[in-house]
Amino acid sequence: EDKVVQSPLSLVVHEGDTVTLNCSYEVTNFRSLLWYKQEKKAPTFLFMLTSSGIEKKSGRLSSILDKKELFSILNITATQTGDSAVYLCAVEVTGNQFYFGTGTSLTVIP
Amino acid sequence: NAGVTQTPKFQVLKTGQSMTLQCAQDMNHEYMSWYRQDPGMGLRLIHYSVGAGITDQGEVPNGYNVSRSTTEDFPLRLLSAAPSQTSVYFCASSRDRGSYEQYFGPGTRLTVT
Numbered sequence: 001e002d003k004v005v006q007s008p009l010s011l012v013v014h015e016g017d018t019v020t021l022n023c024s025y026e027v028t029n030f031r032s033l034l035w036y037k038q039e040k041k042a043p044t045f046l047f048m049l050t051s052s053g054i055e056k057k058s059g060r061l062s063s064i065l066d067k068k069e070l071f072s073i074l075n076i077t078a079t080q081t082g083d084s085a086v087y088l089c090a091v092e093v094t095g096n097q098f099y100f101g102t103g104t105s106l107t108v109i110p
Numbered sequence: 111n112a113g114v115t116q117t118p119k120f121q122v123l124k125t126g127q128s129m130t131l132q133c134a135q136d137m138n139h140e141y142m143s144w145y146r147q148d149p150g151m152g153l154r155l156i157h158y159s160v161g162a163g164i165t166d167q168g169e170v171p172n173g174y175n176v177s178r179s180t181t182e183d184f185p186l187r188l189l190s191a192a193p194s195q196t197s198v199y200f201c202a203s204s205r206d207r208g209s210y211e212q213y214f215g216p217g218t219r220l221t222v223t
Contacts, residue, residue, distance in 0.1 A: 004152075034211075034212075041216055041217065042114075042200060042214035042215060042216050042217055043153070043200075043214050044214070045211045045212065045213075048211065088152065088153065090153070095166075096141065096158055096160060096166070097155060097158075097168060097169070098143070098153075098155055098168075098212075099155075099169070100145075100152040100153035100154070101152055102150060102151065102152040103152060
């Protein structure tokens, strides 16, 4: 059975802290791994990763994939209150199927 | 562009009733999909379509039907609503099979009593 597991389930940090969110997966026919940010509405796309070891960056956010150990991390540096959200990891497998993790809820305290 | 739109935003149904959740996109995207999101379960794929006239089942298709007669629209039909279908439903689209940046609609919160 294909599955995606995220950890931690929730996290509370202070502004300025750096956080690392984890996503591990067990799927057959892996195609890509995606990260989304979900505030109290629809998820919005952050990154897509297909190759191991290549870091994707966008401002204070970065992500990397390890296809040998079957995991990805999402780093957020110098966190701000606007980073408070649920961060979702999804894995696409062959056949246009997507499997999502349950998400990590991040709260950034001023 | 309006992006991905969904109607209604909220709906309450009685057990056994049927209804259709509407989804439309104006980005000429080939790939469209429906998810449900439940607490502690994450997003689960219900059905998807890779183009007009082509649909396929996702992870949790039972109790739902879809059709794709045009590129723009992808309605989700609940045939006989059950309390287990209480959830938030998201429609999403992306450019094509090779484009994985899915754009999500605002969601429909459905309660079945």
